[in-house]
Amino acid sequence: MPIITLKNVTVSFGGHTAIEDISLEVQQGDYIGLIGPNGAGKSTLLKTLLGIITPQKGEIIYSKNVSFGYVPQNYLPESFFSLSVREVLEMGVLRMSFFRKKAEKKLFSEKLTMVGLDPSFLEKSFHSLSGGQKQRVIIARSLLSNPNVLLFDEPLSGVDYTTKIQIYELLADINATYKTTIIFVSHEIESVIQKCHRILCLNKKLHEGCHPVDFMNGKLNTCRVNTSVPALHPIHHHHNHTL
Amino acid sequence: MIEIFSYDFMLRAFLIGYACAIVAALLGNFLVASRQAVMSDMLAHTSLAGVGLGVLFHVSPPAVAIGTALIASLLLYFLSKQKSLPKEAVSVLILSGGIAIALVCIHLAKNNPVSLETYLFGSILTVTPNELFMFLIMSIVLISCLFIFYNRLLCLIFDKDFFRSKFSSQPFFEIFFMMMVGVFVAFSLKIIGGLLISSLLIIPVLTAQQAVGNFRSSLLWSSVFNIIGITIGIVISFYFDVPTSSAVVLSLIFLFVLLFVFFNSNFKKIVWKKL
Numbered sequence: 001m002p003i004i005t006l007k008n009v010t011v012s013f014g015g016h017t018a019i020e021d022i023s024l025e026v027q028q029g030d031y032i033g034l035i036g037p038n039g040a041g042k043s044t045l046l047k048t049l050l051g052i053i054t055p056q057k058g059e060i061i062y063s064k065n066v067s068f069g070y071v072p073q074n075y076l077p078e079s080f081f082s083l084s085v086r087e088v089l090e091m092g093v094l095r096m097s098f099f100r101k102k103a104e105k106k107l108f109s110e111k112l113t114m115v116g117l118d119p120s121f122l123e124k125s126f127h128s129l130s131g132g133q134k135q136r137v138i139i140a141r142s143l144l145s146n147p148n149v150l151l152f153d154e155p156l157s158g159v160d161y162t163t164k165i166q167i168y169e170l171l172a173d174i175n176a177t178y179k180t181t182i183i184f185v186s187h188e189i190e191s192v193i194q195k196c197h198r199i200l201c202l203n204k205k206l207h208e209g210c211h212p213v214d215f216m217n218g219k220l221n222t223c224r225v226n227t228s229v230p231a232l233h234p235i236h237h238h239h240n241h242t243l
Numbered sequence: 244m245i246e247i248f249s250y251d252f253m254l255r256a257f258l259i260g261y262a263c264a265i266v267a268a269l270l271g272n273f274l275v276a277s278r279q280a281v282m283s284d285m286l287a288h289t290s291l292a293g294v295g296l297g298v299l300f301h302v303s304p305p306a307v308a309i310g311t312a313l314i315a316s317l318l319l320y321f322l323s324k325q326k327s328l329p330k331e332a333v334s335v336l337i338l339s340g341g342i343a344i345a346l347v348c349i350h351l352a353k354n355n356p357v358s359l360e361t362y363l364f365g366s367i368l369t370v371t372p373n374e375l376f377m378f379l380i381m382s383i384v385l386i387s388c389l390f391i392f393y394n395r396l397l398c399l400i401f402d403k404d405f406f407r408s409k410f411s412s413q414p415f416f417e418i419f420f421m422m423m424v425g426v427f428v429a430f431s432l433k434i435i436g437g438l439l440i441s442s443l444l445i446i447p448v449l450t451a452q453q454a455v456g457n458f459r460s461s462l463l464w465s466s467v468f469n470i471i472g473i474t475i476g477i478v479i480s481f482y483f484d485v486p487t488s489s490a491v492v493l494s495l496i497f498l499f500v501l502l503f504v505f506f507n508s509n510f511k512k513i514v515w516k517k518l
Contacts, residue, residue, distance in 0.1 A: 047404075047407075047408075050407075050408045051411070052404070052407040052408060068408060070404075070405060070408035070409075072402065072404035072405050072408070073404075074404065075402055075404070075405065076401055076402055079276065079401065080275065080276065080452065081272075081276050081452070081456065081457070081458045081461060082456035082457060082458075083401065083457070083458055084457055084459075087397065087457075087458055087459065090393075090394050090397065091394060091397055091398035091401065091402060091405060091406075092398075092405075092409075093394055094394065094395070095391070095394060125456065125457070141405075142405075145409075151408075
């Protein structure tokens, strides 16, 4: 039983189509990489899944127990103010706690440990952290509500290749340990192929059957556009070419 | 120095001044962080339109000022949602309209007993016990709202995408925040004046930022600087017979310059070394 089903979903902004006729089924425990060129609609697809954007056509069916964690692409841009890691994590909690400080600190420390950071990071300034550490904090924030689906939108800049690989490993760990469904946008195709269960090739429409490397290189003649449910079959690692 | 505290009106001035200082500093941090500093000026000027209308139609000017501030908040929200209308430009449009309406109303209201100057420049020394009571109630309500919704406002201002993913109430909170500022500004017209209220919202935040970077510390320190500014301003105005609101604003600017020079020059290093 899929936890999210998209049926022929189309989103457009002022006459410009961002994603078109997307059909997809997401199962509990999936670890899905979403790739595509700039402007392919990857962030739009994540925001549509979250309900931030309402599709013009089609429908999205959620299972009853679905709850989302979200790591936005442009999180906390440099500001006039600097925020502490604790303040960033507080954004993930509904209410300010006056009387539950201890419980809150325990929760924050637990989530920081989950993403491989020491609880002493709580009092550090968020903007003084490295790109990778910032991302880990933002992942920790998205995990505060114990979501069963985590949507991760990779930032376009500020994180080097090695750090990206470490973040993918972290996401894979979270997926394996907690059976959290993870859908992530990536620009690093090699690392995506190594780690995830399925790859969605998106360029306004979902392309099926093509190798992700060919897809990213624009060789779309081997692909076919998928518009029906069920959507993509899992990509088995042994079918992949050596990269 | 004791003399200043022997008058009831001075005690009331200090009390209402401190309440105003704390609420202004708290709201001001959110305003500066969300780059909406101009909005405070816009709301102050449209509140003056409310004062003008109140005078013209013989209705309580402060009550109408609150009404117009709330309407202006809604107007700003809906107009700034139009792609062709940038928010700060819309603020200036409403601001000019507000002051124009205020002047027309005051001109038409012949022989009116209320002086527009009281609301333009404030008159903290003439605050009545009733006004003090109302202001304290308003302060408690606004501070409670800020603390109850603190996490959500923080998230809305610093990370809109994440806010949208968690809460579906973005328009509500944006309007709610504007209305909080509107109500505060309308209530404060009598204290510091429509033309100067923005200084109480914005300057202490800039001052606090010279010393601390962290948002929560900024909330605390901007309140402290506002209280110092209000105290110095009232004392100076009492002993040197100058307008209180001007003395308060100049004290706030003086504090800002002092900290700016200290933290942006070699003075800091010299003093730090000696300590």
